Amino acid sequence: DWTMAEFRKTKIAEIRAQVGDKRVICGLSGGVDSAVAAVLIHEAIGDQLTCVFVDHGLMRMNEAEQVVTLFRDHYNIPLVHVEAEELFLGGLAGLTDPEAKRKFIGKTFIDVFETEAKKIGGADFLAQGTLYPDVIESVSFTGGPSVTIKSHHNVGGLPERMNMQLVEPLRELFKDEVRDLGRELGLPPAFVGRHPFPGPGLAIRIPGEVTKERCDILRKADAIYLEEIRNAGLYDAIWQAFAVLLPVKTVGVMGDARTYDSVCALRAVTSTDGMTADVFPYDAGFLTRVATRIVNEVQGINRVVYDYTSKPPGTIEWE
Numbered sequence: 001d002w003t004m005a006e007f008r009k010t011k012i013a014e015i016r017a018q019v020g021d022k023r024v025i026c027g028l029s030g031g032v033d034s035a036v037a038a039v040l041i042h043e044a045i046g047d048q049l050t051c052v053f054v055d056h057g058l059m060r061m062n063e064a065e066q067v068v069t070l071f072r073d074h075y076n077i078p079l080v081h082v083e084a085e086e087l088f089l090g091g092l093a094g095l096t097d098p099e100a101k102r103k104f105i106g107k108t109f110i111d112v113f114e115t116e117a118k119k120i121g122g123a124d125f126l127a128q129g130t131l132y133p134d135v136i137e138s139v140s141f142t143g144g145p146s147v148t149i150k151s152h153h154n155v156g157g158l159p160e161r162m163n164m165q166l167v168e169p170l171r172e173l174f175k176d177e178v179r180d181l182g183r184e185l186g187l188p189p190a191f192v193g194r195h196p197f198p199g200p201g202l203a204i205r206i207p208g209e210v211t212k213e214r215c216d217i218l219r220k221a222d223a224i225y226l227e228e229i230r231n232a233g234l235y236d237a238i239w240q241a242f243a244v245l246l247p248v249k250t251v252g253v254m255g256d257a258r259t260y261d262s263v264c265a266l267r268a269v270t271s272t273d274g275m276t277a278d279v280f281p282y283d284a285g286f287l288t289r290v291a292t293r294i295v296n297e298v299q300g301i302n303r304v305v306y307d308y309t310s311k312p313p314g315t316i317e318w319e
């Protein structure tokens with residue numbers, strides 16, 4: 001019978017057979033999938049693997065540090081940390097269309113990755129943490145002939161451009177299975193259990209123009225929301241929870257002063273693969289507590305709303 005321990009052994013043998021003595025580059029996104037892929041591949045081929053983490057400045061609070069620490073200190077896996085916040089935020093200036101934002105981030109990510117890959121002498125193989133639902137969702141959409149709902153951010157296009165072959169050891173797995181494999185490989189439970197985070201990061205949680213200031217405001221609100229979720233013991237019952245910073249200002253009152261600040265929307269859904277999702281049913285006390293904390297503690301937000309839309313018809317992310 002089929003267990004993750006056997007899957008691990010089989011995949012390690014397959015990776016060795018595919019790669020031989022060649023070099024592999026793996027792009028880390030900060031998420032669970034690419035991390036699990038990287039650790040598995042490292043177990044198979046050791047220092048033939050180099051990981052590249054392109055930090056676009058659109059990560060959540062402390063997220064970049066956590067990734068770097070995990071790889072460098074916990075696993076001792078060679079990691080190139082590219083700090084590219086200015087490049088990404090510079091290019092995002094003035095962009096408001098969701099697809100334009102996604103395309104810019106995807107393209108820039110590939111440019112930066114390619115430059116870094118050349119710097120370290122290139123490689124024959126590119127490793128990706130592609131999962132089964134990624135394979136499905138990028139191919140078709142039920143209800144029509146191959147409609148693109150959102151251009152997904154990954155390193156598509158890069159393999160051809162750089163003449164690289166793909167190593168995708170997680171292609172048959174669903175998210176819960178990747179988590180099992182991550183635990184099997186000894187990744188810290190808190191890391192393995194993390195909610196999914198999209199490649200374009202906070203940029204698609206800030207409808208309208210993305211600026212450093214708005215990223216900082218969103219990071220604070222999001223951190224408070226997640227802290228309350230963890231304190232309430234709800235984190236593992238939720239597939240994904242995050243704050244969205246809306247390009248809408250409303251009037252409020254603080255003390256005896258009038259405020260005119262942004263609206264923050266909270267999202268939380270349950271799901272098994274991200275393809276469909278239900279709204280997480282918080283009790284009213286929880287949402288009131290989070291809203292009060294965010295408005296009191298985050299300058300720039302004076303109103304908080306909760307998103308009650310399931311998928312479909314909504315998507316999980318707002319862009």
Ligand code: XMP
Pocket residue numbers: 150151152153154196197198199200240274275311314315316317318319
């Ligand atoms: P949507 O918003 O389409 O998202 O319902 C479904 C799942 O995919 C994640 N997502 C992405 N993941 N690159 C990713 O790696 C992306 O460009 C991207 N866009 C959405 C989203 O967070 C949810 O888990």
